[in-house]
Amino acid sequence: MLAGLSAGLTAGVVTGASGEAAAAVPGRQVILVGANPGVSLFDGDRLTAFASVWDVRWSTRGSGRAIVLWHADRVRVLATETALGEWLSQYFTRNFPEVAGVPWPEPAIERADVTARLDLATGLHARARDVSVRLDGVLHRRTFSTDEFELAGVPHSLSLVLAPAREARITVRGRALPGTVVLGGTPERPSSSAFLTEAEVWSA
Incomplete structure (x- = not known):
């Protein structure tokens, strides 16, 4: 799901990021349950590539998997169901x-088989057609929840298990995209621009 958010989850940048379970907001309903690991690669302060891997076990738009890839000011979505992939993107x-702040043009959405092997002990390997996303070296595992995660200005509730990773790699047609993972935080509470999530629940 999220590199800036991984730091935000750690530092409390996201409004209401207490790290503790938040009380349910009256009237909000669960809209998605699953996992959404994310990778942001940087060259200095410049974002060079971003991949959002979705494993949706249930949602109001169905279930399935997708990889949303941003690179070179283009957006590519590979999904088991194209309608679900467009919604996730x-x-x-x-x-x-x-x-x-980065350009987000209309995505190119492709129907594809998406595999995602996620293990909170070791990392992630996701693949769809010529795109591969790999995370290795899990640094930590902790819970997070907030009732103030904004999507297009609308607050949503979000809870998950977060596991920042030491290393990540995005490849397209066998070639690694440029950039490296940014690490931060403390030894007791590390953060990374590459992270796993599990038990992820969105409500609106």
Whole structure:
């Protein structure tokens, strides 16, 4: 889901980021349950590539998997269901803090088989057609929740298990995209621009 958010989850940048379970907001309903690891690669302060991997176990738009890839000012979505992939890209991912301020053109959406092997002990390997996303070296595991995660100006509730990773790699057609992972935080509470999530629940 989220590199700027990984730091935000750690530092409390996201409004209401207490790290503790938040009380349910009356009237909000669960809209998605699953996992959404994310990778942001940087050259200095410049974002060079971003990948959002979705494993949706249930949502109001169905279930399935997708990889949303931003690189070179283009957006590519590979999804098991194209309608689900468009929703994940345009409702969620384009509103994540990792891609705030970068060009987000109309995505190229492709129907594809998407595999995602996620392990909170070791990392992630996701693949769809010629795109591969790999995270290795899990640094920490902790819970997070907030009732003030904004998507297009609308607050949503979000809870998850977060696991920042030491290393990540995005490849397209066998070639690694440029950039490196940014690490931060403290030894007791590390953060990374590459992270796993699990038990992720969105409500609106």
